[in-house]
Amino acid sequence: MPQHKLQVEAIAHGTVIDHIPAGMGIRILKFFQLSDQDHPITVGLNLRSKHQGKKDIIKVEDTVFDVTQANQLALFAKDATINVIDNYEVVEKYRVTLPDAIDSVLACPNSNCISNEEPVNTKFHISESASGVVLKCHYCEKSFNQRLFNELN
């Protein structure tokens, strides 16, 4: 049964983002505008996982993220692993780590924040506290729990 292990079609070159918590795959696609580019993308949702119960997986062909880009995924999928694929082989594999800041991806939830109406990229400083991951807006200096961004659409 060769397809026993292979839940999503293999890619020749590109990046596989694995171990995404089930439900976050679509959000990641959307937040990082992965589907706006021209590369073929395969998404697997609610796949069975040994460690997570269910997981999502995203395969982006012909694209390699740099570590800074990949680490931004940690906000939504802190245990995600990045597999760099070349000629069907995994040539590099690492787990994402929480970055110090995230740029340009998220809009500030504070409606009175200047970043929502001026020609600037947003930026959030990231820290971990007892109540979870906290994002502090570079402009309005308001802090938001990371969960808030997961709920926004």
Place this chain on the structure above:
Amino acid sequence: MTNPLHNKHIISIADLSRDELELIVATAKQLKQSPRPDLLTNKVVASCFFEASTRTRLSFETAVQRLGGTVIGFDSGGNTSLAQKGETLADSVKVISSYTDAFFMRHPKEGAARLASEFSSVPVINGGDGANQHPTQTLLDLFSIYETQGTLEGLNVAFVGDLKYGRTVHSLAQALSLFGCKFYFVSPAALAMPDYLCEELNQAGVNFEVVDDLEAVIPKLDVLYMTRVQKERFDPTEYQHMKANYILTAKMLANAKQNLKVLHPLPRVDEITTDVDATPHAYYFEQAENGVYARQALLALVLSEEFA
């Protein structure tokens, strides 16, 4: 020796180190004792109020003039052609900063001053950005404490009233937390210090206590920082009932330490009865006057390399 604030933006109290805060209050003291009416000769400073704030504007513009500088600007952004023509703040700042040596601004949106600092060719001083920061208020509070107590170190400080929405309280607590002060928070439950700030203070190892009875804590205090509880935040009966517990009267100061000073960012409504004004503890009007010296100190440090 170049002072570390030369050519720096002053946006948020959190950007300033303990040494820089001390430098600013010491400079304010120096300028109060020995005026420097020629320090900013030939300097032009922009005073841009995208939102009206009469007190802050008068205090700031006095500071510029007392140092011999010249002010250009506007006192209410809504009336300007900038607003009417729909120019972005970024573009307005680029143009106005090119005319001037420093850019002082007040704006209704949070983060406006930080944004301005990214487009300005000269130092930006934040005169209030929405509900976010108002660092010159905090600096005048620090200066008033330094002036009356001779130090910022290890003081017992109570904050009373609206601790939830009061940005002056938040920034002052953050600043004083660098100096090992002990805090007492006295407020109605609905206006308590926000959790995120208490967590921050905890992480910084700051000693603080939430107390119910203002009078009981007064004998321990060096500084009593009163704030206004805004009527709009409560229904009328609730307000009447609640307000009674957060009003300071002269009688309550009977057992105060001699050095205790009462501060208030003003305007006061009725949270400090007028009989307190005549006690040696009242310091809120001098505090307002100190705003001019604190703002002079910032201008002097930001604009003159060799100062201090």
